[in-house]
Amino acid sequence: xxxKKHPFGQIDDTTLVDLYKLTNLNGMAVGIxxxxxxxxxxxxxxxxxxxxxxxxxxxxxxxxINGSNYFGCIAGRYANRIAGGRFELNQIPYLLAQNxxxxxxxxxxxxxxxxxxxxxxMENHDSLGLALTYLSQDGEEGYPGNLSITVIxxxxxxxxxxxxxxxxxxKPTVVNLTNHAYFNLAGAGSGDILDHxxxxxxxxxxxxxxxxxxxxxxxxxxxxxxxxxxPMIIGARIDQDHEQLLIAKGxxxxxxxxxxxxxxxxxxxAFERKSGRTLEVxxxxxxxxxxxxxxxxxxxxxxxxxxYHHRGGFCLETQHFPNSPNQPNxxxxxxxxxxxxxHTTIYRFSAAGGPPV
Ligand code: GLA
Numbered sequence: 001x002x003x004k005k006h007p008f009g010q011i012d013d014t015t016l017v018d019l020y021k022l023t024n025l026n027g028m029a030v031g032i033x034x035x036x037x038x039x040x041x042x043x044x045x046x047x048x049x050x051x052x053x054x055x056x057x058x059x060x061x062x063x064x065i066n067g068s069n070y071f072g073c074i075a076g077r078y079a080n081r082i083a084g085g086r087f088e089l090n091q092i093p094y095l096l097a098q099n100x101x102x103x104x105x106x107x108x109x110x111x112x113x114x115x116x117x118x119x120x121x122m123e124n125h126d127s128l129g130l131a132l133t134y135l136s137q138d139g140e141e142g143y144p145g146n147l148s149i150t151v152i153x154x155x156x157x158x159x160x161x162x163x164x165x166x167x168x169x170x171k172p173t174v175v176n177l178t179n180h181a182y183f184n185l186a187g188a189g190s191g192d193i194l195d196h197x198x199x200x201x202x203x204x205x206x207x208x209x210x211x212x213x214x215x216x217x218x219x220x221x222x223x224x225x226x227x228x229x230x231p232m233i234i235g236a237r238i239d240q241d242h243e244q245l246l247i248a249k250g251x252x253x254x255x256x257x258x259x260x261x262x263x264x265x266x267x268x269x270a271f272e273r274k275s276g277r278t279l280e281v282x283x284x285x286x287x288x289x290x291x292x293x294x295x296x297x298x299x300x301x302x303x304x305x306x307x308y309h310h311r312g313g314f315c316l317e318t319q320h321f322p323n324s325p326n327q328p329n330x331x332x333x334x335x336x337x338x339x340x341x342x343h344t345t346i347y348r349f350s351a352a353g354g355p356p357v
Contacts, residue, residue, distance in 0.1 A: 001025055001157070003121050003128050008033050009061030015116055017061050022128045022155045026357050027051065028349065030155050035064055036073035036113035037132040037151050039181050041303070044159065047276030047351040052187035054277065054349075056313040059303050065114070069296060070180040073113030074151055075106040077136055077143050078333070079178040080254070080289060080322040083213045087325035089144065089172050089334065096142040101211055106180070108141035112149070113180065122152070129154040138171065145171030145337075159349045159357045167341040174333045175341045176320045182293060182313025183279060185272035189306025193293065193314045194235025197271040200228035200290060202255035206321055206330075207244055213323050214330075218256055226253060231271065234292060234314065250294035250311065254287045254321050264344050268316050276352040283318035283345040286331045291315040318345040 001024055008019035019040060023029045029051075031041035042055045057071045058064055064071070078096075085096035085104035097108035106113065115134055122129035129152055136147040147169045154162040165177045184193050205226050206214035221227040225237035225245060238250050245251070259265050264282035268290070271278045281288070293311040300308040324330040335341050350357060 034117045034119040039072035044349045047353040056182035076112040076177040127156045145169040145173040161347045165343045178317040178319045185277040192311040197231045199231040199269045204256040206254045251292040280348040285318040289317040
């Protein structure tokens, strides 16, 4: 196991940004930068032992600064959407940036994915980690309270990438943190993700209105193209004439996860047939946004000269439901002083027929 730090660039004369590379005993490697606490690379073997980077991203810090796809970053203070950028907490109204049509998306104009975090390397008995911390000021992007956040990425020798999220506040606020990695299990840049197979451990989803805000309903997936209770090819139904798919131009919805314990539960499993790579997602969160890269434009200049196209990656964003601050019937996203926000998500990689890990 090994952790290495390299300079990744500079934002101004004083703010240096680094890229950390964590490698486990199987040769699986993970790249993380403290800019946006962003996951830059995940290199993992296929069934023949050939490694490929399965995460979309950029080569340069400048591209992360200018990029608008949220590649691999930590989204917050409130990941996903808040209707109209407005919510009320203890009878006090708050107004946030309206950076997605009239709505607020992924924490605003300068969300956590555009912030510089402090990094600390961690070497444990059977894993390597990178702890990233950020203090989001009272009033930043319109949110109340100084919020102190720690995100720990841990790479284990079981080919798991674990993300532990922790936050505390000094005023009542709302929090919803996720990682916005785009996966392509055939290798980033190798085409679209439509032939991946996907299972989502949920029999309900939160249907959305025309601006992708949940209506408040928890609707059964049965007899809809959003039914992934059994593994389905992503592309098989994505362009069906279904009201929810037409609104989102594909999949861009929150599923209500089935839970059998308070600990991390299986949320989704993705499989790519040619490489044999499988990704399993476990989480303590109540929801997952499956986003099929519908807003990705064609011809994005990605890592190592690769070009990414429409639907060139998919996201599995573990989260609380979108717009929860305005939906009292959704699980609460309020964080009060003295309480601790804590969530865990695990991405577990394997290759069917490949070497056991
Ligand atoms: C999330 C949203 C999408 C889109 C992407 C970023 O997944 O749900 O609608 O905004 O982020 O492009």
